[in-house]
Amino acid sequence: MVAVLALAGCAAAGAGSGGSSAPTGAPATTLRVGPLSTQNLLTLAVDDGLAAQHLADVGVDLAVSPSFPAFAPAAEALAAGHVDVVSGSTTAVVAALAGTPDLVVVAVEHDAGDTQGIVAHGDVTDVAGLAGRSVAVNRGGTGEYLLRLALREAGLTPEDVTVEHLAPPDAASAFAAGRVDAWATWDQYLVGAQALPGVRTVALARDLGSDNRTVHVTTRDVVERHPAAVAALYDALVAEADALRADPARRAGAYRASGADAQVAAALGALETPDVRPADDGFAAELARVAALYVEEGMIPGAVDVTGVAVDATRLIRAEDGGVRP
Incomplete structure (x- = not known):
């Protein structure tokens, strides 16, 4: 059986612990x-x-x-x-x-590259259509990365859109209320936004060649x-x-x-x-x-x-x- 040393600084298992016992001769x-x-x-x-x-x-x-x-x-x-x-x-x-x-x-x-993407209201049907629109992203994270990839693909720059740096819960509220035109997001935020009336999926991660x-x-x-x-x-x-x-x-x-x-x-x-x-x-x-x-x-x-x-x-x-x- 494999012997392993105690992790430096680790506390004893408490609430949420698996409660396992070490094999004979192996420290917990x-x-x-x-x-x-x-x-x-x-x-x-x-x-x-x-x-x-x-x-x-x-x-x-x-x-x-x-x-x-x-x-x-x-x-x-x-x-x-x-x-x-x-x-x-x-x-x-x-x-x-x-x-x-x-x-x-x-x-x-x-x-499958479908858990991250960009959604938009109204007549925005593709990445090029983001020009002149407001887009919510989480600063420096998945959303901003997806937006930068999309803008590159369309020959646009961040100056061609109005970037709104919002945490996901705030972005969800702003997008649902129509205070931003588009939103680059992921997971349940993306799926929830896709279910809103009149919302289109502009691009998914797989469409953008995402490495995220x-x-x-x-x-x-x-x-x-x-x-x-x-x-x-x-x-x-x-x-x-x-x-x-x-x-x-x-x-x-x-x-x-x-x-x-x-x-x-x-x-x-x-x-x-x-x-x-x-x-x-x-x-x-x-x-x-x-x-x-x-x-x-x-x-x-x-x-x-x-x-x-x-x-x-x-x-x-x-x-x-x-x-x-x-």
């Missing part, structure tokens, strides 16, 4: 996960017990923090040592790397000292994707349980189930392209070094004597 370890409020594969694997089950197999307890509304506060908690694993997007990771260079991505969700994905993030320290725990969590994400593929209604149910409107939850549940893939060389190239766009568009003050940020969890080695190494 706790991995603290900070899920997002959105129903990505990590959130689902935590809620249905698959994460706790796979971690228990390598002598690791699971402790779960209250959910985070976005990656930024989750990354702050990660940097402060309050949690060990969080979720976000490729774009959010790029934006955070300037201030938290220790971040590493260990798992990547691949979907849902990613699962930890620190280099956790990976280097505890690869068995990271590998086990990766396996739990794969198992969760398999479970969703076998029963897609699980995702709709999770969204309903989290408070989503029944129509929105059903639409999200009908989307193609994402796959989990390692943060391999292909993802590293995607990450580099996103970082380059951020620099070219002036969305971050300077170049960000993404070397080594992608860590392939399928290549982490477990050793019987506890000498586990990436």
Whole structure:
């Protein structure tokens, strides 16, 4: 059985813990996960017990923090040592790397490119039609990234539109009330907006060649000292994707349980189930392209070094004597 050292600064498992016991001869370890409020594969694997089950197999307890509304506060908690694993997007990771260079991505969700997009009111039927219109985005995140991609495709610049930097809940209200003409968003915000009367989907992520994905993030320290725990969590994400593929209604149910409107939850549940893939060389190239766009568009003050940020969890080695190494 794999032996793992106790995570530095980890508290004992408490509320939300998987409550597992370490294998004979192995000290107890706790991995603290900070899920997002959105129903990505990590959130689902935590809620249905698959994460706790796979971690228990390598002598690791699971402790779960209250959910985070976005990656930024989750990354702050990660940097402060309050949690060990969080979720976000490729774009959010790029934006955070300037201030938290220790971040590493260990798992990547691949979907059909229909969970992110740009919606608009009225007669806007394509990206070119955004010229002269107001567009809500979350500053520096998925929404702004999608808008910049779309403007590039149409030969437009940010000066050709009125960019409204709004947090997703505020953007939802502004868009529903018609105070902004368009909105670049994702997940249940996108699906909810698509259901509004007279709203058109101007472009989806797949139409724009987006490299932005849902990613699962930890620190280099956790990976280097505890690869068995990271590998086990990766396996739990794969198992969760398999479970969703076998029963897609699980995702709709999770969204309903989290408070989503029944129509929105059903639409999200009908989307193609994402796959989990390692943060391999292909993802590293995607990450580099996103970082380059951020620099070219002036969305971050300077170049960000993404070397080594992608860590392939399928290549982490477990050793019987506890000498586990990436």
